[in-house]
Amino acid sequence: MGSSVEHSSDEDTDVSDSETEEYAEKAYEELKNAKHQVKLSDQAYSCPFCPTKKRKDFQYKELLQHASSIGSCSSQKRTGKDKANHLALAKYLESDIASEGGPSKPSDEVDALADQDRDEMFVWPWIGIVVNIPTSLKDGRYVGESGSKLRDELASKGFNPTRVRPLWNYQGHSGTAIVEFRKDWSGFTNAMSFEKDYESKHHGKRNWLVKNEKKSDLYGWVARADDYNSNNIVGENLRKIGDIRTISDLMEEEARKTNKLVDNLENVIEAKKMHLLEMESKYMETESSLSQLIKEKDNLHQEYNEEIRKIESSARDHFKRIFSDHEKLKFQLETQKKDLEIRGQELMKRETHNEIERKKLSEDLEQNAVKNCSLQAAAEEQRKADEKVMRLADEQKKQKEELHKKIINLEKQLDAKQAVQLEIEQLRGKVNVMKHMGDEGDQEVLKQVELLLKAMREKEGDLEDLEALNQSLIVQERKRNDELQDARKEMVNGLKDMTIHSHIGVKRMGELDTKPFHDAMKRKYNEAEADERATELCSLWEEYLRDPGWHPIKIVTINGKLQAVIKDDDERLRDVKENYGEGVYNAVTAALCEINEYNPSGRYITSELWNYTDGRRATLKEGVTVLLKQWKFHKKRRGMD
Numbered sequence: 340m341g342s343s344v345e346h347s348s349d350e351d352t353d354v355s356d357s358e359t360e361e362y363a364e365k366a367y368e369e370l371k372n373a374k375h376q377v378k379l380s381d382q383a384y385s386c387p388f389c390p391t392k393k394r395k396d397f398q399y400k401e402l403l404q405h406a407s408s409i410g411s412c413s414s415q416k417r418t419g420k421d422k423a424n425h426l427a428l429a430k431y432l433e434s435d436i437a438s439e440g441g442p443s444k445p446s447d448e449v450d451a452l453a454d455q456d457r458d459e460m461f462v463w464p465w466i467g468i469v470v471n472i473p474t475s476l477k478d479g480r481y482v483g484e485s486g487s488k489l490r491d492e493l494a495s496k497g498f499n500p501t502r503v504r505p506l507w508n509y510q511g512h513s514g515t516a517i518v519e520f521r522k523d524w525s526g527f528t529n530a531m532s533f534e535k536d537y538e539s540k541h542h543g544k545r546n547w548l549v550k551n552e553k554k555s556d557l558y559g560w561v562a563r564a565d566d567y568n569s570n571n572i573v574g575e576n577l578r579k580i581g582d583i584r585t586i587s588d589l590m591e592e593e594a595r596k597t598n599k600l601v602d603n604l605e606n607v608i609e610a611k612k613m614h615l616l617e618m619e620s621k622y623m624e625t626e627s628s629l630s631q632l633i634k635e636k637d638n639l640h641q642e643y644n645e646e647i648r649k650i651e652s653s654a655r656d657h658f659k660r661i662f663s664d665h666e667k668l669k670f671q672l673e674t675q676k677k678d679l680e681i682r683g684q685e686l687m688k689r690e691t692h693n694e695i696e697r698k699k700l701s702e703d704l705e706q707n708a709v710k711n712c713s714l715q716a717a718a719e720e721q722r723k724a725d726e727k728v729m730r731l732a733d734e735q736k737k738q739k740e741e742l743h744k745k746i747i748n749l750e751k752q753l754d755a756k757q758a759v760q761l762e763i764e765q766l767r768g769k770v771n772v773m774k775h776m777g778d779e780g781d782q783e784v785l786k787q788v789e790l791l792l793k794a795m796r797e798k799e800g801d802l803e804d805l806e807a808l809n810q811s812l813i814v815q816e817r818k819r820n821d822e823l824q825d826a827r828k829e830m831v832n833g834l835k836d837m838t839i840h841s842h843i844g845v846k847r848m849g850e851l852d853t854k855p856f857h858d859a860m861k862r863k864y865n866e867a868e869a870d871e872r873a874t875e876l877c878s879l880w881e882e883y884l885r886d887p888g889w890h891p892i893k894i895v896t897i898n899g900k901l902q903a904v905i906k907d908d909d910e911r912l913r914d915v916k917e918n919y920g921e922g923v924y925n926a927v928t929a930a931l932c933e934i935n936e937y938n939p940s941g942r943y944i945t946s947e948l949w950n951y952t953d954g955r956r957a958t959l960k961e962g963v964t965v966l967l968k969q970w971k972f973h974k975k976r977r978g979m980d
Contacts, residue, residue, distance in 0.1 A: 377436070383398070462581045464580075467500070468559060469515070472484065497532070498518075498520075534561045542559065632761070823959060831947070834965075841968075842950060851930050859873070859922065892932075915927060
């Protein structure tokens with residue numbers, strides 16, 4: 340009591356940094372002299388320097404970490420006295436508590452069990468009984484000391500009770516208290532040590548029951564079956580808080596729990612092994628299929644390269660033949676030109692012979708000139724044709740080279756993309772296998788998993804770069820698709836306002852067919868009430884169809900393809916089928932399928948160009964054909980008018 344008063348009186352004063360070490364030594368000496376309670380039991384410890392409201396039980400390592408962290412704290416929220424106290428506590432734990440061996444060893448529990456009869460009946464949870472507690476009469480009632488003081492005294496002796504509860508009756512304090520210990524075997528060991536301590540002082544149960552002997556000081560023992568069944572205040576309280584059990588029963592129960600836990604753990608391990616084998620099998624299958632795909636890709640690439648080489652060889656041979664033919668024609672024209680020039684020279688020499696010869700020569704010269712002009716024109720045309728062929732050949736060669744480069748780039752992108760995808764799939768398979776292997780706690784496997792994840796992220800980054808390169812090839816396709824969609828919308832809007840008796844028209848996808856609803860209501864009500872009921876039912880189901888939280892459609896694989904089908908076990912659909920018949924059910928499921936196909940995200944009615952003859956979505960060409968026929972019909976009618 341004196342130490343606590345002194346401690347509380349010093350609360351208002353603090354210590355400076357220079358006095359911290361001196362104050363810590365003082366607090367350490369108080370801990371060594373057992374002025375503060377630290378050890379509650381073999382497993383539980385408390386911090387005597389923390390506020391009572393915040394105080395809690397610690398394990399040895401937790402309390403040591405708590406004391407060290409506060410003692411070395413640099414925060415202004417902690418006073419110098421608080422830091423000094425916790426430094427002293429850390430020193431006391433490391434120097435004194437650690438030297439005592441910390442928590443009690445399992446061998447102590449074994450020794451305590453070995454000394455007892457396994458079939459002896461004890462009160463469980465373990466309870467001790469203390470009698471002959473001093474009391475005094477005050478205001479007509481007996482009063483005595485509190486249970487916390489007795490608990491602290493027993494704890495200081497190493498018995499580590501969890502609670503001491505004095506027993507009160509109509510007269511006040513009965514002079515008796517029950518001491519509660521932990522439910523485990525360490526609690527049993529503490530309880531038996533408690534009993535032996537009192538027996539060694541001749542203050543056990545046998546001494547208490549001896550009559551005609553003056554009783555002084557406290558008497559104590561461990562509660563057993565006779566105490567439990569007694570008709571006094573002790574028996575009443577024992578029957579409220581406990582039961583009588585043998586050590587054998589408790590050990591068998593603990594063994595059963597342990598065996599059950601072991602069986603559960605074995606089942607979990609077996610399930611993990613089976614799952615790991617399954618994952619390994621899937622990984623091997625995936626790796627085999629990927630290897631087969633790589634082989635097929637290599638074969639296709641090889642065949643494609645062979646076909647390109649054949650095309651290039653054929654093109655080279657074709658251009659060689661064209662150039663050879665042009666060279667031959669050019670050589671023939673040059674030869675004919677030279678022959679005509681020689682003949683012209685000979686005719687000029689013969690001009691002087693006679694007039695006839697001159698006239699003949701003149702005629703020959705004219706003919707020669709005409710032929711020469713024709714030949715020159717032909718030569719010029721041939722030259723132009725040669726230049727044109729050469730330009731065409733150059734352009735075709737450039738186009739072929741550009742096309743070949745584009746093909747090679749696309750092949751490289753495709754190969755890189757496929758290679759990255761294959762590597763990512765292989766990495767994912769390895770990651771899955773490594774993760775399941777990592778569940779066994781192998782640090783090396785976990786490091787490999789981290790490396791594989793890092794590699795997979797890098798490959799995924801490469802794949803994203805390749806995807807970005809392909810975006811430019813998709814832009815034109817998207818533009819054309821947008822133009823077609825805009826044209827289709829204009830076609831739908833135009834046909835909405837026209838009355839056309841044709842198999843091509845506008846259909847509202849997801850709209851309920853009201854006829855089955857009216858037919859179903861007519862079977863239950865009269866004509867006037869049936870229409871009203873049918874309208875209400877249609878409105879209800881239109882709201883159901885627009886409800887985004889209702890998903891009565893599932894995706895299944897049929898003949899190797901994914902298809903959307905109606906769930907047979909959906910409660911709403913089953914209810915409408917049972918209450919209103921097959922017709923209403925078919926109308927609802929038909930509208931549901933149309934909404935799921937044409938507007939699954941918005942879940943509202945959309946207009947669509949429709950071919951009523953084939954029961955399918957009409958093409959834009961079919962819609963244009965109908966509009967042209969309608970336009971020609973109206974034009975013909977205006978002409979007749």
